[in-house]
Amino acid sequence: MALNQQTTGILKALLVTAALFIVFAGVKTATNIIVPFLLSTFIAIICNPLVMKMQKYRLPKPLAVLLVIALFVIIVVSLAGLVGKSLGELSALMPQYREQLKGQLSWVIEQLAHFNIVLSSALVTEYVDPAAAMGLAADMLSGLGNVMANLFLIIITVIFMLFEAPSLAKKLHLALDDPQMRIKQIDRFLSSVNHYLAIKTLVSIATGACVSLMLWLFGLDFPLLWGVLAFLLNYIPNIGSIIAAVPAMSLAILQLGAAQAGFIGLGYMVINTVMGNMVEPRYLGRGLGLSTLVVFLSLIFWGWLLGTVGMLLSVPLTMVIKIALESSKEGRWFAVMLAGDDLSDYQQKIAQKSE
Numbered sequence: 001m002a003l004n005q006q007t008t009g010i011l012k013a014l015l016v017t018a019a020l021f022i023v024f025a026g027v028k029t030a031t032n033i034i035v036p037f038l039l040s041t042f043i044a045i046i047c048n049p050l051v052m053k054m055q056k057y058r059l060p061k062p063l064a065v066l067l068v069i070a071l072f073v074i075i076v077v078s079l080a081g082l083v084g085k086s087l088g089e090l091s092a093l094m095p096q097y098r099e100q101l102k103g104q105l106s107w108v109i110e111q112l113a114h115f116n117i118v119l120s121s122a123l124v125t126e127y128v129d130p131a132a133a134m135g136l137a138a139d140m141l142s143g144l145g146n147v148m149a150n151l152f153l154i155i156i157t158v159i160f161m162l163f164e165a166p167s168l169a170k171k172l173h174l175a176l177d178d179p180q181m182r183i184k185q186i187d188r189f190l191s192s193v194n195h196y197l198a199i200k201t202l203v204s205i206a207t208g209a210c211v212s213l214m215l216w217l218f219g220l221d222f223p224l225l226w227g228v229l230a231f232l233l234n235y236i237p238n239i240g241s242i243i244a245a246v247p248a249m250s251l252a253i254l255q256l257g258a259a260q261a262g263f264i265g266l267g268y269m270v271i272n273t274v275m276g277n278m279v280e281p282r283y284l285g286r287g288l289g290l291s292t293l294v295v296f297l298s299l300i301f302w303g304w305l306l307g308t309v310g311m312l313l314s315v316p317l318t319m320v321i322k323i324a325l326e327s328s329k330e331g332r333w334f335a336v337m338l339a340g341d342d343l344s345d346y347q348q349k350i351a352q353k354s355e
Contacts, residue, residue, distance in 0.1 A: 027305060028305060031305075033309065034306065035309050035310075036154050039154055039309055039313075040157035040158050040315060042197065043154065043158050043237055044165070044199075046194070046197050047069075047072065047158065047162060047195070048165050050064075050068045051068055054068070065162050068162075069158065069159060073155065074149065078196075079228060081227055086222045086225035089222070090221075090222060090225070091138075093221070093269065097251070100255070111206060115310045121245065143219070145339075149350060156298030197316070199283045200234070200235060200280075201282045203283075204232075204235060205269060207234045207272070208228060208230045208234070210226030210275075211226060211227045211230040212226065212242075214264070214271070214288060215264065218260060218263070218264055220252055220255060221251060221255060222251075226248040229244050229247070229248075232244075236299060236312060236314070241268070249261055249264060249265055254353055256293065282299040290315065290322065290338060290339070290340065291339065295314070295318070298317070299311055325338070
């Protein structure tokens with residue numbers, strides 16, 4: 001009997017694993033459709049409070065939706081124009097930066113020769129290329145640009161979602177078999193995502209502004225481009241701010257020298273420490289409910305599955321899965337594994353059941 005139960009458990013685990021692989025393969029194949037839909041969903045979640053706020057001032061809903069969408073389009077088009085212009089100028093100046101790099105490498109090779117370390121200038125120049133570091137920024141921005149190529153589709157989807165938002169709760173209330181619990185979970189998810197994205201957006205704007213101001217004071221080329229990059233990559237938890245500093249630091253070494261590049265790196269460290277370890281935790285607190293390890297692993301997983309947008313939305317997407325798992329007995333153990341250090345809610349539920 002025990003052997004049959006063990007065999008059944010193993011078969012069930014294998015079946016679930018196979019089903020997950022099939023689902024992930026389907027998602028990977030349908031990325032071009034899923035990514036714009038996910039992006040539209042989260043844009044609608046962010047925009048809906050603005051629409052509701054406008055309605056409180058007796059503004060008709062169609063006009064409120066149009067005003068919010070117009071503001072969103074203006075911001076996106078302005079950023080896209082700024083980034084596109086800066087990347088074009090950066091590409092034009094790249095040969096000049098390569099020549100500066102050759103001069104700096106020649107001095108380094110001469111110094112190493114005094115210690116009987118002989119290196120080929122051509123070989124070093126071939127492997128040490130500033131275009132590689134600049135390409136990192138270009139690839140990230142082009143990944144977003146490819147998604148925003150579907151801007152018209154995203155805008156139309158967001159508009160329909162904003163108009164459908166009030167009736168969605170009623171539909172779910174009628175469709176779900178345990179509506180009260182499910183509605184509470186959905187409300188908790190929406191409030192958590194709204195809170196997280198709102199705080200993250202404000203912190204990212206402040207981070208981008210501080211980076212642009214710092215680089216402008218140092219006289220580095222394209223300070224606005226690196227500020228926009230810092231703003232966007234700050235949405236990526238843990239390593240986004242580090243990735244944002246790499247291209248700017250590479251350019252600073254070529255343009256300003258190693259000493260000033262070191263000061264710029266120190267400035268990045270101070271900005272990210274203040275924003276990431278002081279300002280952001282103060283307002284986000286423990287409301288995220290995810291461990292640091294889970295946040296990092298989710299970044300890798302969603303980035304592999306959905307690309308750049310998956311990295312930006314890795315935390316909200318993981319929150320969706322965690323809340324969904326909490327609603328089922330079979331998946332609650334996995335939700336506990338995803339949770340952060342504060343396990344008081346789960347301990348309280350266990351205590352209530354034991355009573």
